[in-house]
Amino acid sequence: MNLTEHLENIDWSFPNLSNSGIHSLHWYPATYIAAIPGTLIPAFTKKGDIVLDPFNGSGTTGVEAVRLGRNFIGMDTNPIALLMSEAKLYFPDPKSLRKQIDITINESENLFGTKLAEPHPHEEELRAWYHPDTLFILNRLLSSILETKSLQLKKCLLAIFSGILKNTSSQGRHWGWVCDNVKPKPSEIVPKDALLTFRNATNEYLKLTQLSHKAVQVHVDKETRTQTRSRYKLLAGDCVANMESIPNDHIDFIMTSPPYYGVADYVKSQRLSYLWFDKDELAAERLGFRDFEKLRSAESGARSNRSRKNSHELYMSFMASFFKQSFRILKNGSSMALVVGESQARASTTDELIFSAINQGFTLALRKERNIKISRRRLMAKVKCEDILIFIKN
Structure with a gap:
């Protein structure tokens, strides 16, 4: 059985699994189950390879990549997302x-x-x-x-x-x-x-x-916390701008879930944290917690921005730029895995995203639908299903 056939036979809904352990540190909207990157990262990479998540969110991909002995780069515009990801990946003494x-x-x-x-x-x-x-x-x-x-x-x-x-x-x-x-x-x-x-x-x-680091040591024997910390990097800011600084043919695998158009408000969901963290002491450390309104208004595809004129066109233009940079920085023969979804109440985007990726040079190798739990769906504007998309840079 080849890799594509193996991936076709997986039940990507993972109905009996949920995120647990360090993944449950902090709530964040529209996260995917750790079993998805936990399955795909070893299928498409080897130890020491570089895994990139340009829409890092709560750091699910990063935790799995580091656990499996890979190097990881995560990017996000939301400082709260980077804060929780840092806590998951730092492994303090x-x-x-x-x-x-x-x-x-x-x-x-x-x-x-x-x-x-x-x-x-x-x-x-x-x-x-x-x-x-x-x-x-x-x-x-x-x-x-x-x-x-x-x-x-x-x-x-x-x-x-x-x-x-x-x-x-x-x-x-x-x-x-x-x-x-x-x-x-x-x-x-x-x-x-x-x-x-x-x-x-x-x-x-x-x-x-501590349990999370022991899980790392299962795959990288006797690795110290200091050594583990050296295998991840978190970058603040727009992913397209950050990706522009990455050399051509540098990344081994992209595993991510782009924002679903008009579905979730990632910044606004952390409203209380931004309110509490709006203090001079934190502003001095330039962690970005005072940028709530700026971040909220600039968030690509956000639910709160769905009524803006040309919001859909702006979202698709942003995603086209994302695919362009992704194709450039991936090594030849490497893959990109996306978890995408759309609301029945919003403009359809999945087929457009596939077309946009292909237009930038990617080949679609796999498309598999997955159901999502009702409890998660309630917070995602009637999103009933998601698609796992695997693209290859030939």
Whole structure:
């Protein structure tokens, strides 16, 4: 059985699997199941090859690529996506992380003998999302995290903090309500144990990141955390612009899921994180958390931009540029795998994307449909199915 026949026979819906382990660190919209890159990366690459995800998102491809002994480059315009990906891929030293977690929690729960945190600059707006007691503790936690000397450990703790912001808010409905800025009613504002939630989340992260590195060592025997960290790179900004700096014939495999036209709002879905992270201390480190409105308005294919004049044409033009750069940087004979989907309520795009890729020189080697779970579909504007597309650069 050749590779194409093997891939044809796979049930790409993976109905009995879900993302778990380090993949579950932080919620993000429209992510694909880790089994997809986990299946395709070993099929199309060997250890030491370079895997690129130009639409990095929550870092699912990166985690699988690094776990399997490949090198990885991820690109994204969303700083929150890069933050959570960094936390998944950094593999911090357990002792150093444990020490910093204890310092952060102790400073936050000890109301005596420590400097009280300054009120958050957006405290009034945050009160519309959080009970005052919850807001107080979250603000102390964030202030303590910001005093972390190690930038990498600080990023890990910020990612954990970001990951608990929805569940500690009083908006009990799904993420779409936060995305659309629908605040809870005053009667719905209730206290949440933010300190316990953060403590549990940090303990879980500490456990999962150690298990994740052990999974790496299954494929790369005795590799240290420092060596593993050297195998990934995360780049902020527009993927087409970033890809322009990559030499011709340099990448071994592209594994990604481009934004679905008019389906998801990746930046707006992290509204609470952008609100909390809009502070001078974080702006000084140039992590991009103050660019919420700029990022939201410029997001290619975003649901919130679907009513703009020529939005579909602009999206397809962007994707044509993406395919052009992808063809240039891939090695001859190498492949690109896309997970694509479309909403029944929006203009059809899958066939157009295939045509655009072929127009840039690619050959379509495989197209397989996969069903997606109803729970995930609810947040994806009536997207019932996705397609796995495999293109080859001949």
